[in-house]
Amino acid sequence: MDLPEKDKASSMLLVQISPCDVAMFRFLLEARDNLALFTTLDRQAAILKVRFAADGRQQVLAALHEIAGTIPISWQHFPACNNF
Numbered sequence: 001m002d003l004p005e006k007d008k009a010s011s012m013l014l015v016q017i018s019p020c021d022v023a024m025f026r027f028l029l030e031a032r033d034n035l036a037l038f039t040t041l042d043r044q045a046a047i048l049k050v051r052f053a054a055d056g057r058q059q060v061l062a063a064l065h066e067i068a069g070t071i072p073i074s075w076q077h078f079p080a081c082n083n084f
Contacts, residue, residue, distance in 0.1 A: 009054040012078035015064070019046040021071040028067045036060050049078060 015038065017025055022040070025048070029036060036052035052060045064075055 010051050011054045011057055011060075012052075013050045013060070013064075013075045014041075014078050015048040015050050015073060015075045017046045017048070017071060017073050019044065021073075022046055022048075024071055025067065025073070028070060029063070032059075032063050035063055050075070 015025075026038070029038065029050075035056060036050050038048045038050045041047045041049050050060070064073060067073055
């Protein structure tokens with residue numbers, strides 16, 4: 001079964017946390033039932049690429065705001081011109 005093109009799209013954010021908080025971030029993100037996945041782009045700086053369904057942006061941003069209550073975190077739009 002092929003998905004419509006709009007359902008195949010994903011969005012991304014760059015997230016930065018303290019390197020010692022990566023495991024906690026993973027735990028807190030995974031607790032949200034497959035809302036998003038992340039890849040570590042820079043292990044020493046703890047820069048993460050968070051990927052999620054394009055229509056889930058509001059839920060992801062709400063989750064990041066909640067996570068920010070537990071660990072220091074910052075995020076920004078993923079640069080569209082970079083292909084990591």
